[in-house]
Amino acid sequence: MPISIDPPADAPPPQKHPKAPGPGERTTPHYEGCRGCGDVPGSLRLASWVGEDGVSVHSRFDVRDEHQGAPGLLHGGMLMTAFDDALGTAYTQITRAAVTARLETDFRRPVPVGTTLWFRSRVDAIVGRKIYVSGVGFLGELDGEVAGTARALFVKVGAEHFLRHGRPEDLEALGAPREVIEAARAGN
Numbered sequence: 001m002p003i004s005i006d007p008p009a010d011a012p013p014p015q016k017h018p019k020a021p022g023p024g025e026r027t028t029p030h031y032e033g034c035r036g037c038g039d040v041p042g043s044l045r046l047a048s049w050v051g052e053d054g055v056s057v058h059s060r061f062d063v064r065d066e067h068q069g070a071p072g073l074l075h076g077g078m079l080m081t082a083f084d085d086a087l088g089t090a091y092t093q094i095t096r097a098a099v100t101a102r103l104e105t106d107f108r109r110p111v112p113v114g115t116t117l118w119f120r121s122r123v124d125a126i127v128g129r130k131i132y133v134s135g136v137g138f139l140g141e142l143d144g145e146v147a148g149t150a151r152a153l154f155v156k157v158g159a160e161h162f163l164r165h166g167r168p169e170d171l172e173a174l175g176a177p178r179e180v181i182e183a184a185r186a187g188n
């Protein structure tokens with residue numbers, strides 16, 4: 001039986017992080033090697049901007065041949081990847097370093113190759129380490145026909161999560177000293 005990811009009704013409204021970009025500004029990838037938003041081979045190259053309210057985010061994903069799951073149609077897992085990243089980008093405007101614990105997606109319309117998908121995502125609540133986020137994907141334009149909807153629970157983690165579980169060479173490329181990685185793995 002999955003644990004509920006309904007945001008508590010009495011949680012205070014999330015506030016934008018003071019260093020987050022302002023309304024209309026482009027957000028930066030949370031990790032350059034990310035296959036959702038990084039500028040690397042195999043990435044969806046999701047691009048995101050802060051919404052007019054300064055807290056929500058809208059994102060763009062151009063669906064190409066390499067994203068197919070059926071003839072000429074977007075793979076459902078690729079849509080989930082796009083939602084994961086779009087919803088994750090929404091929480092990074094408010095707080096830092098959390099990982100996806102649960103992601104629920106409803107697939108409402110098939111998405112043909114050549115479509116531009118647009119997303120609106122927002123943080124609904126933050127309670128302790130738990131971040132509740134939801135989003136909608138639209139065909140062709142923001143607020144166009146709904147292609148899918150998603151809800152996610154992200155759980156805040158410290159740097160040790162990545163030091164302990166990430167691949168050492170990728171962590172070293174980001175500047176983490178080998179001894180720090182080894183200490184995290186040893187549980188120190």
Ligand SMILES: CCCCCCCC(=O)SCCNC(=O)CCNC(=O)[C@H](O)C(C)(C)COP(=O)(O)OP(=O)(O)OC[C@H]1O[C@@H](n2cnc3c(N)ncnc32)[C@H](O)[C@@H]1OP(=O)(O)O
Nearest residue numbers: 003004030084085088089092099100101102130153155157
């Ligand atoms: C810009 C950013 C974009 C990001 C997009 C990409 C994000 C990713 O792809 S992240 C990679 C995929 N995710 C992962 O690898 C995470 C793997 N899972 C984990 O590491 C752990 O399970 C983790 C960290 C989520 C939680 O573990 P842990 O730190 O021990 O916390 P734990 O006590 O189990 O859970 C914390 C709370 O969350 C709740 N919770 C945890 N998992 C779930 C879940 N699946 N469903 C509902 N609730 C959950 C727990 O019930 C608990 O609630 P409470 O505090 O009320 O008791």
